[in-house]
Amino acid sequence: EDKVVQSPLSLVVHEGDTVTLNCSYEVTNFRSLLWYKQEKKAPTFLFMLTSSGIEKKSGRLSSILDKKELFSILNITATQTGDSAVYLCAPYSGNTGKLIFGQGTTLQVKP
Amino acid sequence: KAGVTQTPRYLIKTRGQQVTLSCSPISGHRSVSWYQQTPGQGLQFLFEYFSETQRNKGNFPGRFSGRQFSNSRSEMNVSTLELGDSALYLCASSLLGAGTPTEAFFGQGTRLTVV
Numbered sequence: 767e768d769k770v771v772q773s774p775l776s777l778v779v780h781e782g783d784t785v786t787l788n789c790s791y792e793v794t795n796f797r798s799l800l801w802y803k804q805e806k807k808a809p810t811f812l813f814m815l816t817s818s819g820i821e822k823k824s825g826r827l828s829s830i831l832d833k834k835e836l837f838s839i840l841n842i843t844a845t846q847t848g849d850s851a852v853y854l855c856a857p858y859s860g861n862t863g864k865l866i867f868g869q870g871t872t873l874q875v876k877p
Numbered sequence: 878k879a880g881v882t883q884t885p886r887y888l889i890k891t892r893g894q895q896v897t898l899s900c901s902p903i904s905g906h907r908s909v910s911w912y913q914q915t916p917g918q919g920l921q922f923l924f925e926y927f928s929e930t931q932r933n934k935g936n937f938p939g940r941f942s943g944r945q946f947s948n949s950r951s952e953m954n955v956s957t958l959e960l961g962d963s964a965l966y967l968c969a970s971s972l973l974g975a976g977t978p979t980e981a982f983f984g985q986g987t988r989l990t991v992v
Contacts, residue, residue, distance in 0.1 A: 798978035808881075808967060808983040809920075816978045854920065858978060864910065864933045865969070865981060867920035 768793045768859055772868035780876050783845050787871045789855035790837040797858040799838050800865065801829055804852045812840070812853075845875045879904065881970045881984035889990045895956040898987045902949050902970030909951040910981065911943060914965040923966075926951050958991045965989075 769792045779785055791799070798816040802809035813822045815831035815838060822829050826845075831838045842849055852872050856865035882901040890896050902909050911923040922935040926945035943953040955962055965988050969981040 800981060802983075807965075808985045811980055811982055814978060814980050856920075860933065864922050864925060864935075865912075865920075866922070867912075869919050 768857075768866045770855060770857060770866050770868035772853075772855055772871050774871060775869060776872040776874070778874045778876065779845055781846055783875075784841065784843045785845060785873060787840040787842075787853050787855075787873070788837065789839070789868055791855075791857045791866070791868075792836060793857040793859045793866055795860040796833070797860070799831055799855060799857045801838070801840050802854040802856065804854055804870070805850075809854055842873075845873075847875050847877055849873060850875045881968060881982055883966075883968055883984035883987050885987060886985065887988045887990075889992060890958050891992055892958055892960060894958050895954065896958060896989060898953045898955075898966055898968075898989075900951045900953070900968035900970075900984055902951070902968075903982060906970040906972050907949055908971045908979075908981075909945060909949065910969045910971075911951070911953050912967045912969065913937075914967060914986075915963075920967070923953065955989075960991050963989060963991045 771790050773788045800814050801812040813829045818833040826843045829840045852870040854870045856867045884899045908927045910925040912920045914920045924934045929945045940956045945951045965986045967986045969983050971979045971981040
């Protein structure tokens with residue numbers, strides 16, 4: 767059965783800290799892994815990772831995939847209060863639009 | 878470029894009724910997937926449509942059904958509503974979703990409350 771585990775489940779940091787969020791997966795017919803940020807409503811797309819070892823970067827956020835060890839990490843440097851959200855990782859399973867979501871990591875950034 | 882549009886945003890229904898939710902994907906996107914989000918279960922896959930065909934289905938009872946039209950708009954129907962169907966229903970739109978990894982973008986969701 768497909769499985770995605772994110773850790774930690776929740777995290778409280780102060781502004782300026784750096785955080786690392788983890789995502790391990792066991793998914794049949796893995797295609798790619800997507801990261802999302804969810805505040806109040808819709809998950810907002812952050813990254814799509816398809817190849818091992820190639821870092822994707824967007825501002826203070828970066829992410830990398832290890833297809834051999836079946837995990838991905840999301841790093842956020844110099845955190846800000848606006849980074850407070852639930853971060854979701856979701857591998858694509860198979861040839862269709864089936865994303866398998868982890869439980870999410872709830873990040874709270876205090877001023 | 879317009880994003881993914883879901884209607885309605887909020888719904889309150891009573892047990893036993895049925896409901897239809899709508900999702901208009903990003904222009905040019907042919908794949909629409911539906912997800913149910915609840916505090917206890919997180920985001921769970923319902924089904925995916927591509928070019929009017931259901932390609933994959935999650936582990937939900939037959940009361941949950943959907944369809945996709947030729948313009949890629951999709952509808953999801955839940956019949957004989959139960960209290961446990963109260964959730965945020967999200968749809969995701971992607972360009973291909975057919976073997977080629979593509980990004981998926983979510984709509985704002987429909988918050989369904991069953992009383």
